[in-house]
Amino acid sequence: MSPETRPKLAVYKFSSCDGCQLAILSLEDELLSLVGEVEIAYFLEARSQTLEGPYDVTLVEGSVSTAEDIERIHKVREQSKYLITIGACATAGGIQALRNWADVGEFVRAVYATPAYINTLEQSTPISAHVAVDFELNGCPINKYQILEVLTALLVGRAPHLPRHSVCLECKRRGTSCVMVLGGIPCLGPLTQAGCGALCPAYNRGCYGCFGPMESPNPDSFAGFLLKNGTPRAELIRMLRGFTGYAEVFRSAGDKLAKTSP
Amino acid sequence: MKPSLPRVAASVVVSKASLQKVFDNMRVSGFSLVGPTVREGAIVLDELTQMSELPVGWSDLQAPGGYRLERTREPQYFAYSCGPQSWKKYLLPARLKLFSVEKENGNWRVQPAQNLVPRYAFIGVRACELSAIAIQDRVFMTGEFRDPHYARRREPIFILAVQCTQSASTCFCVSMKTGPRAAGGFDLALTELPDTFVVEVGSEAGSEMLRDTAWAPATAFDLGRATQACQRAGREMQRQMRTDDLPGLLYNNLEHPRWDEVATRCLSCANCTQVCPTCFCVNVEDHSNLKATAAERTRVWDSCFALDFSHVHGGNIRPTIRSRYRQWLTHKLASWIDQFGVSGCVGCGRCITWCPVGIDLTEEVQAIRDKAIK
């Protein structure tokens, strides 16, 4: 594609750890061919030179957690033909959405030497709570091959091929024995969307739910079974309120457990 | 004078230590050995070279949604039941590239994938698993079309079967008439006794692998002990499934309230289909470079519990967990019979053990039967 006709790509960061941007940069080999097909117009993590909008495709990392974020995301939306949110922060509020169940003022006072310098919102919310989003790519961080798939699909004009089924299929495909069945380790895999390659169970840990709820989750059965088999309610709630805890399915499941707490 | 090799259909005894010689003979004959071994607290299938890599001294405790290993009193090699994996791992790989296409000068170059396929020797195949392999053979090799990927893996395999001498609480092969004793379909079949292996010779190739093992013809006493050990596995079996009213029972009860009830428990996580040794459903994935000038197709294990599995223009045919569980169970136990002439269930119990919430298909079928429309 000639440089003039290359679509302009922008990458914006909101409240986040930069891990998803790093996932894009870690594409390495594929990054070169990507640059041949799109013009990286705004990507501070990758290059200091920036080009003005409007942009054809904008990737947004991070959640909205300050008043300034709200203003900025509207500006970004205005500049973007196609807006993709990437990662747990942008799609579900991220780990910083833990504050949504607590008093953020208390956190600020506990963590910062001079709380007065901190200007933050009560809640951390996903981008889609503020502006229209064209596509959401889950993950904490995102899978670099999935972002490549999304961009490839956009460039060639098709729907991206991304699984929405549970992590369990990936777990079985790689030959991991179920950690829940084996050791009674609570694992969010059956409720969580695939995409990570079932990383944690392969290291004998339960899934943390980084890729958000799967297509047809059944949290009531899952939680009921674990409670019955001795997982403490508080631990279950903590599990559900993790990296994508503010995503609707996990949020309501955790809230329900908290509400019915004996 | 004793011949150097036993004849086909003979039963012989070999010392436990001689199994290593059998392993060596297989390797010298060019086989890649795969069989049971302990990994991360479960007995899984992996490449083997030494008999010491077998789960010697280990047994398993299985229950709906639960599995754990425990030590045996004697250092036995095969004192356990089916683990989480099945042989489809090797015959129907979870992920397999099919072909690639390159576009050049307005033409296409379609290149079938050059997948390296070892000649496998399967060590420790149980009776139910032999049935499962035979079922997948019907799917992939006996219809109008033949899957060359499956056939290439399947045809040259050597099977060393092991007769079950115990059963897990989730086993029900007796109900499904697939075990506990394997009557054929193997090259060799071992029955492990406390002091020795009794070996049935199923083929010339099997006989050949007994070369230099100091085998001796099995006595009536050895055969009696072996038969009793295997019968014990059948007697111990705790689970049952009535099959005489299938497939009609399920076909006549597609609107049974039990489907709604099981849907409240089923996670639609697909674990049952992945651990099932007969579930064969696959998906294809398409990938391309950024210009779609080079592309490839890959086949991956799929599941009828995935929403997109039934996707057609305008939506999914089976949008609810109820409809997907019903599809799975009805296929496995009923329509499979219409499609392939046999049940799709061999009674191995994997779907019961490895369901994260312990759903037991034998219970589900019984619950439907208890309030059935005949």
Place this chain on the structure above:
Amino acid sequence: MSIAIPTLDRRSMLDPMLPHAAVIQGINPEANGISTFSLEFVDPAEAAAYRFSPGQFNMLYLPGFGEVAISLSSDPGEPQVLGHTIRCAGSVTRALGRLRVGDLVGVRGPYGSAWPLERAQGKNLVLAAGGIGVAPLRPVILSVLRQRDQYGRVLLLYGARMPADLLYHEEIGRWRQGGIEVHITVDLADENWKGQVGVVPQLFYRIRVDPKQTLVMTCGPEIMMRFVIYEALARRIPKESIFISMERNMKCAVGFCGHCQFGPTFICKQGPVLNFAVIEPFFGKEDF
């Protein structure tokens, strides 16, 4: 009930999942978002060996996009030209819609069962088609026209959402001249529409059938086929004389992938054309 399935020797020799390149020879826009693509195999030997029966389908492949099952809509008497009438609505078909004459498409097939044309000889035929469901019935019409004297009355009951959605309208005159009684209806008329308004099953009220001498072949949305069957049964046409063409997700078309199951059948093997008597217990079951 057995339905003739033509087989080709080349199938057993090769990997049935490999696509075979074919050139787009023509693209004929039929209606909004629907075009008929005429394909021809690049390999002349392949083109010469290819045969299909009315009702069968091909898998069409675009590298990187995927594959889609599409019925053959052209004349089985001219099997070197593979006609596919495609609604460009999905990821693969939209990409097909962007192609031009001379571009390549991967093809494998033909797959599946055929309409029972041999059984139909000497009988009357009612073809009931809804929307793009007329496409798999077009090879039946073209076959009938080749040997018109072999069949009794042949009626096409055809409906579309709106007049602009009607396919093959330039041909329908020829079909009529060839001795096919065509009844057309639309769900929503526009100001120029002078024909019937209503759904396809209602067209049964405009025709008379001899139940013992009539075969019904229907293809369209399942809800439409359900009412076509209802009307046919109400006219005492036996279940065994009713044939439907079903659609399910298809990934392999050769019985390996499991996706297209419908009760005891694989739509890619026993279907897409199924005898109603065989599938009656399952047809119309919710989410089945």
